[in-house]
Amino acid sequence: MPSTAPSIDSSKPEIDPSQVVDVGVLKELxxxxxxxxxxxxxxxxxxxxxxxxxxxxxxxxEVALLKQHGVDKMFWLxxxxxxxxxxxxxxxxxxxxxxxxLIAEHVKQHTKESQNHVYTLLVVPRESxxxxxxxxxxxxxxxxxxxxYNLQFIPLEDDLISLEYDHAxxxxxxxxxxxxxxxxAQALLTLQKIYGLFPRIIGKGDHAxxxxxxxxxxxxxxxxxxxxSHTLSEKIDxxxxxxxxxxxxxxxxxQLTYQGLVDELMGMTSGHVELPASLxxxxxxxxxxxxxxxxxxSAAGRTALTKEKKKKHHLTAANDTLFRDLRDLNFSVxxxxxxxxxxxxxxxxxxxxxxxxxxxxKEFVGKLGGLQTETQSLKLHxxxxxxxxxxxxxxxxxxxxxIQQNLLALYDVNAQISAIEDLVAQGVxxxxxxxxxxxxxxxxPGIKPKVFENLxxxxxxxxxxxxLPLLLNLSTLHLLTTQPLSPAAQSLKLxxxxxxxxxxxxxxxNETDNxxxxxxxxxxxxxVRLVQCVAQKGALLAAPAPVxxxxxAVPKAKAPKTRSHPIVGWKGFEDVVASFPxxxxxxxxxxxxxxxxxxxxxxxxxxxxxxxxxxxxxxLGGCTYTEVAALRxxxxxxxxxxxxxxxxxxxxxxxLIEDLATSL
Amino acid sequence: MKVYSIAILLxxxxxxxxxxxxxxxxxxxxxxxxxxxxxxxxxxxxRTVAERTAPGQRQTVQENAYTAHVYNRGGSEQLAGVIxxxxxYPVRPAFSLLAKVLEExxxxxxxxxxxxxxxxxxxSIAFAPLQQYIVKYQDPRQADTIMRVQQELDETKIIxxxxxxxxxxxxxxxxxxxxxxxxxxxxxKMFYKTAKKQNSCCVIA
Numbered sequence: 045m046p047s048t049a050p051s052i053d054s055s056k057p058e059i060d061p062s063q064v065v066d067v068g069v070l071k072e073l074x075x076x077x078x079x080x081x082x083x084x085x086x087x088x089x090x091x092x093x094x095x096x097x098x099x100x101x102x103x104x105x106e107v108a109l110l111k112q113h114g115v116d117k118m119f120w121l122x123x124x125x126x127x128x129x130x131x132x133x134x135x136x137x138x139x140x141x142x143x144x145x146l147i148a149e150h151v152k153q154h155t156k157e158s159q160n161h162v163y164t165l166l167v168v169p170r171e172s173x174x175x176x177x178x179x180x181x182x183x184x185x186x187x188x189x190x191x192x193y194n195l196q197f198i199p200l201e202d203d204l205i206s207l208e209y210d211h212a213x214x215x216x217x218x219x220x221x222x223x224x225x226x227x228x229a230q231a232l233l234t235l236q237k238i239y240g241l242f243p244r245i246i247g248k249g250d251h252a253x254x255x256x257x258x259x260x261x262x263x264x265x266x267x268x269x270x271x272x273s274h275t276l277s278e279k280i281d282x283x284x285x286x287x288x289x290x291x292x293x294x295x296x297x298x299q300l301t302y303q304g305l306v307d308e309l310m311g312m313t314s315g316h317v318e319l320p321a322s323l324x325x326x327x328x329x330x331x332x333x334x335x336x337x338x339x340x341x342s343a344a345g346r347t348a349l350t351k352e353k354k355k356k357h358h359l360t361a362a363n364d365t366l367f368r369d370l371r372d373l374n375f376s377v378x379x380x381x382x383x384x385x386x387x388x389x390x391x392x393x394x395x396x397x398x399x400x401x402x403x404x405x406k407e408f409v410g411k412l413g414g415l416q417t418e419t420q421s422l423k424l425h426x427x428x429x430x431x432x433x434x435x436x437x438x439x440x441x442x443x444x445x446x447i448q449q450n451l452l453a454l455y456d457v458n459a460q461i462s463a464i465e466d467l468v469a470q471g472v473x474x475x476x477x478x479x480x481x482x483x484x485x486x487x488x489p490g491i492k493p494k495v496f497e498n499l500x501x502x503x504x505x506x507x508x509x510x511x512l513p514l515l516l517n518l519s520t521l522h523l524l525t526t527q528p529l530s531p532a533a534q535s536l537k538l539x540x541x542x543x544x545x546x547x548x549x550x551x552x553x554n555e556t557d558n559x560x561x562x563x564x565x566x567x568x569x570x571x572v573r574l575v576q577c578v579a580q581k582g583a584l585l586a587a588p589a590p591v592x593x594x595x596x597a598v599p600k601a602k603a604p605k606t607r608s609h610p611i612v613g614w615k616g617f618e619d620v621v622a623s624f625p626x627x628x629x630x631x632x633x634x635x636x637x638x639x640x641x642x643x644x645x646x647x648x649x650x651x652x653x654x655x656x657x658x659x660x661x662x663x664l665g666g667c668t669y670t671e672v673a674a675l676r677x678x679x680x681x682x683x684x685x686x687x688x689x690x691x692x693x694x695x696x697x698x699x700l701i702e703d704l705a706t707s708l
Numbered sequence: 709m710k711v712y713s714i715a716i717l718l719x720x721x722x723x724x725x726x727x728x729x730x731x732x733x734x735x736x737x738x739x740x741x742x743x744x745x746x747x748x749x750x751x752x753x754x755r756t757v758a759e760r761t762a763p764g765q766r767q768t769v770q771e772n773a774y775t776a777h778v779y780n781r782g783g784s785e786q787l788a789g790v791i792x793x794x795x796x797y798p799v800r801p802a803f804s805l806l807a808k809v810l811e812e813x814x815x816x817x818x819x820x821x822x823x824x825x826x827x828x829x830x831x832s833i834a835f836a837p838l839q840q841y842i843v844k845y846q847d848p849r850q851a852d853t854i855m856r857v858q859q860e861l862d863e864t865k866i867i868x869x870x871x872x873x874x875x876x877x878x879x880x881x882x883x884x885x886x887x888x889x890x891x892x893x894x895x896x897k898m899f900y901k902t903a904k905k906q907n908s909c910c911v912i913a
Contacts, residue, residue, distance in 0.1 A: 300899050376899055379892030386886040393882060396872055402861065405868050412875070419882060426888050433892060436899075446901035553900055565899035 065279050065658045065688050067199040069238055074104040074195055081193045082113040082134070085164050090128040091118045092150075094137030097168060099314025100208040101136075103198050126150045128161060135165045136193060139172030139223075148182035155187075166193040169227055196231035197690060200315050201361055204672055204689045207231055208314060212692035213288055213665045214703045216251060218517055224692055225251060228664060229258040232283065232690075235660070236263065240277025242660065244611055246578055246630045249287020252664055253627040256285060260631070276635050280688075281657040282611045284575055288665025288695075290626040291570040292523060293486060293538070295668050296479045296697045297448050298441075301563050302378045303371040304669040306359070306428065307696050309435050312669075317359050320352040323427040357424075366421040372673035374562050375436065382426055389418055440472050447480050451487050452550060452567055454541065460484060461495060465502065474507045475698035478514070482523040482701070487540050490527035514705040521704070536625050546620045547573045548584065559583070560674035571663070572674040577617040579659055579685065580678050582606060585616070608685035611659065660688045666695030709796035710737060712746075712774065714805070714842050715754040716813050716835070718822055719761075719780060719788045726759045726788070728830040729822050730813070732838035734846070750774075751831075754790040761788060766803060770795070779806040785819050801852035805845055812837055 078101075082089070091110065093101070110118070116130050121137055123146060133150075137143040147165065154161055167175060170192045179185040197205040209215075212224040232255075236242060241263070245256050288295075299308050310317055361368035366385060370378055392415055399405045435441060444467070447460045464480050481499065485491050491499070500515055518524040525533045544550055549568050551561040560576070560583075561568035576583050613630040614621050621628050661675060672689050679686045715731035728751060735743045753776055757769045763782025768775060775795055780788040789806040813835055822828055849855040 374899070379889065379894070381893075382889040383886070383893040386882070386889040390882050390886055393876065396869075402865060402868075405865060405872075409868070409872065412872070419885070422885050422889075426885050426892070429892050430888065442901060445899060449901045553898070 065239060065686075067197075067202055067205055067688070070197050070205060070234075071104055071199050073234075073238075074198060075109070077194055078105060079109070079113055081166050081191065082110070082115065084191065085114075085132050085134060085162070087132055088114050088116045088130045089132035089134050090130045091115045092121050092126065092128075092133060092135045093118060094121050094140075094143055094168075096138060096210060097136060097195075099316065100195065100198050102316070103200065103208075103314055104195070121146055123149075125153050128159075131160065132162050132164070135163070136168065137165075139167050139170075139175045141174065141178060144175045144178040145182070147188070148179055148184050151184040151187055152182070163188040165190045168192070169194045169196060169230070172223075194230075196227075196234050198314075200694070203676070203687060204691075206690070206694060207692050209692045210699075211703055213695065213700060216665060217289060217521060218704055222251075222254070225255050225664065226258065228662070228692060229255055229262055232259055232662065233262050233266065235690075236277070239280050240275055241633050241635065242280060242283040243276045244282035244613070244630070244632050245285065246282060246611070246613060247285030247287070248574055248621060248628050249285070249290040249626040249664070251289065252285040252287035253629050255662075255664055256629055256631065260633075263633075274635060276633065279658055280660055281685075282578075282659050284578060284659060284661045286571045286574060286661065286663050286667075287626055288663060288667075290574075290624075293452075293483065293540075294564075294569040294571055294671065295666070295695055295700050296483045296486075297452075297564055297567065298445060299563070299668055299670040299696065300374055300376075300565050301372050301670050301673045302375050302429075302432075303359070304563070304673070304696075305375050305432055305436065307669055307694070308698070309432055312359065312694070315358055315360055316356045318354040319357045319424075319428065320431075321355045322352055323424050324355055324357055364421050364424075366418065366425055370425060371669075372563075372676055374565060375432070376565075378429060379433070382422070382429060385418075386422060386426075389415065389422060440467065440470070440476070443467065444476055444480060448483060449566060451480075451483050452540075454487060457484060457488050461491065461499070465499060468499070468502050468506050471506060473698075474503070474511065475701055477503065478518070478701050479697045482518060485524050486538055488527070489537050489540075490525045490529050490533065493526045496524075496526045511705070514701070517704045518701075538624055542623060543570065543620075546623070547577075549573065560677055562677070563670040563674050569668075569671050569674055571667070572671055572678070574621065575661055575675065576678065577614060577621060578611060579608070580682060581609065581616055583678070583681070605681060605683045608657075608682035656684050656686060658686055658688050660690055663689075663691040666693045666700070667691045668696055669694065709798070709846075709848070710734070710794045711797065711802075711842050711845050712792045712794070713750045713754065713790075714809060714838050715751070715758075715790045715792075716810065716838070717755060717758045717788050717790065718786055718828075719758050719763075720786055721763060721782070726755050727822075727828060728755060729787075729828075730833040730835040730838060731831055732842045734842050750792050753792060758788040758790055768799060777802040777806060779803060779810065781810045781814075785814055785823055787814065798848055798855070801845065801848040801855055804852060805841060809838065809841060 107118075115134075117128070119126060119128075121135065121143055126133070135143075135147055137147075147163075151163060165175075165179075165188050167190065171190060176185065176190065179188060179190075196207065198208055199205050207224075207228065209224055209227075215221040215224050232242075245259070247253070247256060299305060303312075306312060306317060359367060359371075361371065369385075370381055373381060392411070396405075396408045399408045443463065447463050450460050451457065460480075461484055464477060464484065467477055467480070481491075503515065504511055515524065522533045522536050529537060540549075547568070547570065549561075549570060551559050551566055551568065553566065556562045556566055559568060560572050563569065573584070614628065618628075663671070667689065675687045675689055711734060713731055713733040716729045718727040718729055720726070731751070731754070733747060733750060735746055738746050753771060753774065757767065757776045757778045758780065761767050761778045761780040763780050763786070765778075765780050767778045769778065770776075773794060775793050775797065777791045777793070777799065778788060779790075782788075787810055789810045791802050791806055793802060816837075817833060817835060822833060845851045849859045
């Protein structure tokens with residue numbers, strides 16, 4: 045396969061041994077591939093970019109770097125003629141029909157105008173025959189030099205890496221296009237090349253199993269280039285693959301963590317969120333009058349904020365320690381946390397009055413820079429909370445939450461469906477309605493035919509008939525089904541009642557603080573419970589101590605962290621995990637590239653040489669910020685394990701559903 | 709704080725009377741009619757304490773509102789210096805001035821002109837620097853290096869405090885943030901909505 049990228053092993057970057065797994069390596073790799081791809085074209089060039097790549101590229105590089113490597117101007121790849129001043133034009137896009145057509149248009153347009161350009165097309169992450177075919181049909185294939193920019197995992201945080209595929213779920217399950225599975229395998233292969241072979245690969249889901257098989261096959265096919273590329277990893281103890289299809293309930297629910305809510309209500313793309321510019325502006329001398337204006341929490345002040353010009357902000361714990369503390373908390377406690385931070389900052393500032401000697405003053409001034417940054421961050425998050433908070437108090441928001449929680453509890457499902465009808469009658473956002481409806485359909489399971497007919501008609505009449513394809517696609521995916529269930533739907537049925545008991549999916553109010561279910565205020569994400577079956581069995585075998593009055597003599601005292609146990613597969617939960625749809629697998633990889641299913645006698649518990657191991661959890665089809673928070677919470681409860689969360693992309697319920705509106 | 713007089717005296721070790729060699733006075737704070745009396749008193753005070761200070765010794769003697777700082781330098785010149793100040797004047801600069809003045813006098817004026825000089829009339833040796841010093845040292849903080857540094861330090865601290873305040877004023881009003889975050893924390897509520905608790909017995913599906 046022709047590639048402009050250098051072979052990985054000959055240019056292995058340095059890994060900091062003190063950090064368990066350094067994901068900075070991946071960013072460097074992505075940057076280097078891009079630079080090499082750009083340098084393959086000599087001279088100044090115009091870069092034409094697929095808008096969906098803007099986010100991922102922004103995480104990997106800056107405009108300055110592009111300019112350094114000869115990029116003169118940048119344009120979006122969009123309809124309309126392209127005015128390029130340089131001879132060289134580089135197109136950077138995903139292998140989609142629309143882009144191929146646009147490129148062909150440009151080339152034909154330029155030929156008509158007798159403009160002479162050298163065209164290079166970099167397909168991300170690899171070439172596609174579809175694109176070639178279209179270019180051929182348009183008669184421009186000969187004019188374009190096609191290559192690839194192998195962009196794989198991009199670090200979103202130091203423990204979260206993503207392929208930034210916006211449509212993976214739809215492509216795999218609705219369109220039947222398994223390119224994303226192949227690309228995921230390639231990306232995981234790269235991880236193995238950098239960090240060593242995954243000693244164990246565990247997972248659940250039919251496509252997860254396909255991914256596992258593909259990964260094994262690619263690994264065995266890959267040439268042995270350097271010693272070390274075929275040895276078991278010392279830092280990673282296993283790879284856990286979760287198939288999104290296995291747990292469709294979790295993404296349908298409203299996320300209740302701080303970052304989750306920001307994503308739900310304001311939308312985050314590639315770690316960026318659009319915020320009113322005043323929240324981000326550094327303070328100026330004229331701050332005083334506007335600060336007192338911002339102090340008022342009146343409706344007038346708030347609408348002024350929403351009308352304000354928006355600016356993109358990269359919300360990451362990398363440069364914002366306050367965000368690191370807040371992002372995974374249940375939103376109901378964020379206010380109290382913010383307040384605590386504010387008071388702490390205040391007393392730090394007040395300490396300047398105690399500074400009497402010059403050295404003390406010097407010390408304070410030394411701290412001043414950091415305090416200013418923290419204050420800026422506090423201002424940002426206080427403002428952000430003030431935007432989010434009122435939206436969590438609306439009737440629709442709370443009604444929707446009530447319906448969700450009642451559905452999960454299987455409490456009077458009929459009444460919940462009536463409540464959903466009411467929401468339709470109120471003209472509530474269609475994504476909200478459809479999420480609730482799919483949830484009802486999954487838990488019931490199936491909606492009574494007459495009710496379903498009524499609802500469908502009301503939805504189409506209220507929101508428009510252009511939603512018909514979406515409803516049909518949801519049915520095709522059996523996310524919306526009627527009773528009695530068809531055989532196909534039956535095979536996908538989630539035995540929720542049984543799972544609620546065996547996996548303790550629902551928890552009481554006084555238990556949630558000590559359990560991953562805090563992310564949904566009482567529901568533990570099924571996907572993460574599966575990870576707990578393998579990586580934190582203790583959490584499931586014994587119910588956590590309830591927090592509160594019953595705790596007795598030691599209120600609020602955190603139990604000492606237990607040492608994490610080594611990964612021994614599904615032991616203890618084999619029945620549970622086999623009880624619902626999706627293939628289950630657990631293979632141990634041998635250093636020479638072979639792999640064996642871990643049967644009873646193959647239990648070689650691989651004791652990692654490091655004190656802390658990393659378990660990679662890969663979500664095929666996307667994961668939510670709440671699932672990320674739940675996994676982080678798990679790691680915080682154990683000594684000796686942390687998680688590296690990998691995903692095809694960050695998803696949320698509304699975008700998941702809306703994405704299904706069209707199909708190939 | 710004021711310096712009233714600086715005087716350099718010859719104090720013979722034999723114990724005989726001391727002789728005033730040269731002096732400078734600043735009697736501007738006294739009325740015209742008092743000046744004479746005060747001047748005589750200062751001379752008398754200087755001679756007395758000088759005679760009663762052993763060679764190599766330093767003393768500070770207080771007489772009502774007047775404080776005399778004496779340094780008997782001794783040596784072959786048998787010189788002593790006396791500064792008379794008010795009670796407020798800091799001690800250390802006074803003595804450092806005395807040492808300085810005596811050094812300069814020894815270097816500038818030949819010993820023969822006063823020791824021995826049987827025909828010496830009191831206060832007859834011209835030594836101009838004395839008058840300059842008494843003027844300069846009225847404000848010891850300016851004249852004395854160490855005191856000046858200390859004063860600059862204090863001023864710096866005040867400026868630093870003011871600058872920090874200024875910088876903080878420009879920044880986001882923290883009080884405002886504290887208040888707003890308090891509001892947010894009070895309005896928080898848990899997200900538990902379900903009417904049904906897990907433990908209820910009857911489930912109507």
